Amino acid sequence: MVNLTIDNRKIQAEEGQTILDVARKNGITIPTLCHNDALEPSGSCRMCSVEIGEGARAKVVTSCLYPVAEGLVVNSGSERVKNVRRTVMQLLLARSPESEQLARMAEDLGIHPEPRFKPSEDGSKCILCRLCVRTCETVVGVSAIGFSFRGPEKNVCTPFHESSNICIGCGACASVCPTGHIEMHVSPSGDVRTIWGRDFKMAACSKCGLYFAPEDQLTYISGRTGVPMEELMVCSSCR
Amino acid sequence: MTIKIKSFGELKELQEKIKAGRDPRKPGITLCVGTGCLAHGAMKVADAFREEIDKRGLSVKIDFRKTGCHGFCERGPMVIISPENIFYQHVKVEDVGDILEKTILKGEVIDGLLYANPQSGEKYVHEDEVPFYKLQTRTVFGMNSKVDPKNMEDYLAVDGYSALAKALAMNPEDIVREVVTANLRGRGGGGFPAGRKWEETSKAKGSPKYVICNADEGDPGAYMDRSLLEGNPHLVLEGMIIGAFAIGSSEGYIYVRNEYPLAVENINVAIKQAREAGLLGENILGSGFSFDLKVNRGGGAFVCGESSALFASLEGRAGEPRAKYVHATEKGLYDKPTNLNNVETWANVPFIIQNGGDWYAGIGTDHSKGTKIFSLVGKINNTGLVEVPMGTSMREIVFDIGGGILNNRKFKAIQTGGPSGGCIPEAYLDMPVDYDELTKVGSMMGSGGMIVMDEGTCMVDLARYFTNFLASESCGKCVPCREGLQRMREILVDITEGRGQEADIELLESLGASIKDGALCALGSSAPNPVLSTIRYFRDEYEAHIKEKRCPAGVCKALITYSVDPAKCTGCTLCAKVCPVGAATGEKKKVHAIDPDKCTRCGACKESCQFDAIIVR
Amino acid sequence: MEEKVSEIVQGYGGDKSYLVPIMQDVQKEFGYLSRDALTAISANLGVPISRVYEVATFYKAFSLKPKGRHHISLCMGTACHVRGAELISGNITDMLKIKDGETSADMEYSFETVGCLGACALGPIIVADGEYHGEMNIAKTTKLLKKLGKKV
Incomplete structure (x- = not known):
C-alpha cells in the first residue's frame, strides 16, 4: 500500500493502480473520453489530466496512465489542469460540432466553444478516442478497423476505406463509441445489419425466430471457441 | 580485410602495421564526397582524379582518398593536399589536371582555388588557417577528413577501436562511471545525461537489454548525425559497442532515416567489416563479450525521433509515442530495458573512454560538457557543420566562424533546437551557447541546428512554417497536439494573410501553454515553442500584421505589393520578360511599372533585377 | 508480384518487426505500394491488413499511388x-x-x-x-x- 494525497485528501491505495482508478474509487470525479475499464489506457484524449508535485516541479500528467506512488501529491482541479481540459474540450467541440454527447459533456463541465476556432464542416463526430479500434483489436480480436494517415488527416477506417471482409459486424465499435460517430443500421425486418459500409445477414434464433446476431459473428465465435454453430444459433433470452 | 582480430594485442599490432605501411610524407589528395559536396558535383571530380592519376601513372606515388563530410559545405567540392595540408575549394573537373600537374608534381599552390575571406579578401593556403576551421575544436568531427568511411584500415590507422579495447579490459561499472563523470548529455534533443541512462539500463531487470542509435535525424536544417554516420561509421559503432558492454547488452539497433541512403550504405559496410574483423559479433576481441547490431530504416516521420515512437516503428507499427511514466531504461523496445542515444552522443563515447571522464568534463561550461557540432545554415556566408566547445558565444559561431550574414545584410535572429526550438534575437548574440542558456531564453539545444535569419525573414511567417511542419508531423494520437497545432496554424495563416484578429496573440499564448502541458510526448509539448518565442521577442511584428495589415519583412504575400523604384530602374526590360503574368511592363530604357492587380507576388522580377529596383512593401 | 513480395518477406525471416523495411523494399521494387502488394504483405507476414494500411499511410516515405515519369x-x-x-x-x-x-x-x-x-x-x-x-x-x-x- 502507498499513501498519497488527492485534492488535499489523504488516501491509501494499492501499488500499481493509476491515479484515475484511485480517484474514482474515492469518489473524486475526473472526466474522461477515451477511457474504458475493459481496455488498456491509451492516454490520447488528455481530459483526465491532473497536476502532480508542487512548486517548480509541478507537472501535468494523465491520470489514466500515471501510477500512484508513496507521497504523491495530486491536484485534480488546478488552474493548469482546468486550462488543459478547457482547451481539449474546445478543440473537440470545433472538430465535432454535431456530436450531442460532446456538447452535453462540455455543458456539464461549464466549457463554452472558443469562437475563434472555426467549427469543422465535415460532419464527423469522431474524436479519435481509439476506443473502437482498441475494442476491435483486443476485445473482439478481429482488427477490422484501424487508423489511416497521421496528424490532422488521421482517421478511423476500414482498410482502403472499403468494406472489410474480415469484419464480423458485431457492432462492439459502435456501442463503445462515446460520440455517436459509428453508426449501425438495421433493416426494418431486422434481417440485415449495416455497419462500416457493409451489409451483414442476421441469424434468426432457432427457438424464438428473432434476428439476434450477424451470421459472420457466430461463425467467428464458433471458429474461435470450437462450439458448434447449431448451439450458437440460440439468442441470449432463449438460452 | 578478412583477418579476425582475436585479442587486444593483435589489434595493437594491426594498427601499428597499417601505420608503418603509410608514409606520412607521401603526397595525398583527399576529396570530400559528403552529401553536400556530392550535390556540388564531387563525384565527377572524383572520377576525374582517378582517371588523371591513372593516365599519368601516379597511382603508386600518391594516395587518393574520398572521405565523408568535412563540414565546410559552402565551399564544396573541396580537396586537401597532404602532407602540406593545402586547402582547395570549389574544385571543378577542369581543375583536376592543374592540381596534379602544379601542386602535386611541382609543389606550386594554385591561387584561384584558395579560400578568400569574403570581407577582407585575404587568402589562406592551409586548411588550419582558414577561419572557419581555425576557430573550431574538431574533436568528434575532425577524423572525418582522415578516413575513407568504407575503409576500416583508415580508421585503425588513427587508433580506431583502441577505446573499445581499453573499455573491454575495464569493469562495466567503471565505464559507466567515466561517462557519468564526463557528464555527457544527449546530443539529440532533451540533453538528458547519458551516464544516468546507462546506469539505469545496466541496473534494470529484464533481458535482453537493447542499445539503440537514433539516426532518424528529422530536424530540417540539421545534418551532423548524417555526416558522422556517412563519414565515420566506425566511430559510432565503437561508441555503441562500448555502451553495450557497459550496460550488459547483446543486441542493438541503428534506426536511420531512409532519406540518407549513403549513411545506410556506409554503416552497413562498416558493420560487415567490423563483424569480419571480430569487433562485432561473438567473443569481441577475444574478451568473451558478444554483441551484434541490426540497421533499421525509418519510414519518414519526424515524430520517430521521440524514443517511444521510435520503438513503435522498430516493432513494425505506426510511430505513435506512449506516455513515458516508466522510463525506456526499464521498459523500452519490446518492453525491455533499452538505452537510446543519438549518433553524436555515441560518437563522443570513444573519446571519453580514451581520455577519461575528467578530461571531457574539463571542456565546456558548468553543466554542458564537451564539444557540440552545430549545423550553421540559412542566411549565413559559411554554411556548414561547426564543432565548438559548449559555451562558445553565438556571435563567435555566426560571425567569426560563420563569416557573417549573406550579402552583408543585417542579422535578425537565430533559430536553434529544430522545429520545436525557439528564435533568439540579436540582443542575445553574446550569450554562451549551452543547454541551459538556450533554455533560459526560450529555445533549446535540440540536435544543434542553427538557422540564421536576416531582416528579410518574417518571424510570423517563420512561426507559421514551423507550426505547419509540426502539425503535419504530429502523429495524431493526442488531442492537444493534433487539434491544437491545427488551430494554431489556422490562426497564423489568418495573421499572415491579413485576417488576424485583435485577441489572436493572447489566444496563441494560452493555446500554446495548454498544448505544452497537455500533449502526450515531447514533440507536442515543445511544438508551441516557435510561436511562443517569436511572440516573446518579435511581438511588434505580430502586431504589425494584425493591426496594420503589414508585413515589415516583406514576405507575407497577401500583405505586400511589388513596385518599381524609378530612381534605380534602367529600363532593361528583364522584369517584364520574367513576369509570368504580364504584370511588369515598360518600354526599353524607360522606367518600368508593376500592375498590382495582375501581380501574383511570385518574386520573379525581384530575383531577376540586377539594379535592386524592385521594391517590396 | 505475390512471389516477389513473399521473397522479400522471407528475406527478413518473416519477422513482423521488419514491416517498415519490407514495405520500403516492396515499394522500391514496384515504384509504389499497390493494394495487392499491401494485401500480399499482410498475408505473408500474418499482420492484419488494417495494421499494414495504417503503417503505409502513416509514414511519408510510402506512396499508395504510382509516381510520374x-x-x-x-x-x-x-x-x-x-x-x-x-x-x-x-x-x-x-x-x-x-x-x-x-x-x-x-x-x-x-x-x-x-x-x-x-x-x-x-x-x-x-x-x-x-x-x-x-x-x-x-x-x-x-x-x-x-x-x-x-x-x-
Missing part, C-alpha cells in the same frame, strides 16, 4: 525556407498544375516537398530525377522544368 522533390527544410523555397514551390505548382504530393494526369510529373535533404549550403534545392540542383530560384526552376520537357 519525372520526379521532382523540393527541399522544404528550414534553411531552404528562409532562402525562398516557398516561392519556388508556387512556381512549380503554377507550371505543372499539380500540388505537393500529386502526380500529373498524364503521369509525366510527380511533385513533392521533402524535409531537409541536408545539403543546406546549396539551398533552395530541387532533386529532379535523382539529380541535385542547388541555389535554385524561380528563373532556374522554370528553365529546369522546360528542360524536363514541360511545354510552357
